[in-house]
Amino acid sequence: MTPSKSWRTGSAGLTVHLDKWTGRAQAPSGAAQVIHFEKNGPGTLRQETFLQANAYGVVKSTLTTIDATVTVGTVTDDEGVTASTLTIHPVRGDYKIVDNGKRSERPIPQDELMSSKFSGKTYAVLRRTDPGSGREVLMMIDLGANKRVDDTDTVFTYSVYVP
Numbered sequence: 001m002t003p004s005k006s007w008r009t010g011s012a013g014l015t016v017h018l019d020k021w022t023g024r025a026q027a028p029s030g031a032a033q034v035i036h037f038e039k040n041g042p043g044t045l046r047q048e049t050f051l052q053a054n055a056y057g058v059v060k061s062t063l064t065t066i067d068a069t070v071t072v073g074t075v076t077d078d079e080g081v082t083a084s085t086l087t088i089h090p091v092r093g094d095y096k097i098v099d100n101g102k103r104s105e106r107p108i109p110q111d112e113l114m115s116s117k118f119s120g121k122t123y124a125v126l127r128r129t130d131p132g133s134g135r136e137v138l139m140m141i142d143l144g145a146n147k148r149v150d151d152t153d154t155v156f157t158y159s160v161y162v163p
Helices: none
Strands: 006-015 029-041 044-055 058-076 082-099 102-107 121-129 136-142 156-159
Touching: none
Parallel strands: none
Antiparallel strands: 006 029, 029 044, 044 058, 058 082, 082 102, 082 121, 121 136, 136 156
């Protein structure tokens, strides 16, 4: 679908408050997220989800890693739009957590890994030209939430690098 082995998207927001008594900037507050998919080999991938929140100098972050097999297919919605699909079947996963400097790591329990939170997620995959930038993008639409294949329900958008 794309010449790249990995797809990555993310966003960040930062706010710096001004202390009205001292006139100094306080520690920034904000949040960030990065979603990363990387092909590990034929029919397998690694999905990493990084979330971080920072409020007045207290930082909490999690990195959730899932190794999975992938089923590729197609879907046609009720409006006749056809798209390729990826269905993710987790094999193993783990959480890495940093809570204000205190680090912990643990595997994702098998029952949680096989729950609908991770297992059987099916995404429609579309390549489109972004009207804003004119760049080609890869859009992933979570078909569990709705069965329409259109760009109004895009969950992730990845820029496609074509050399």
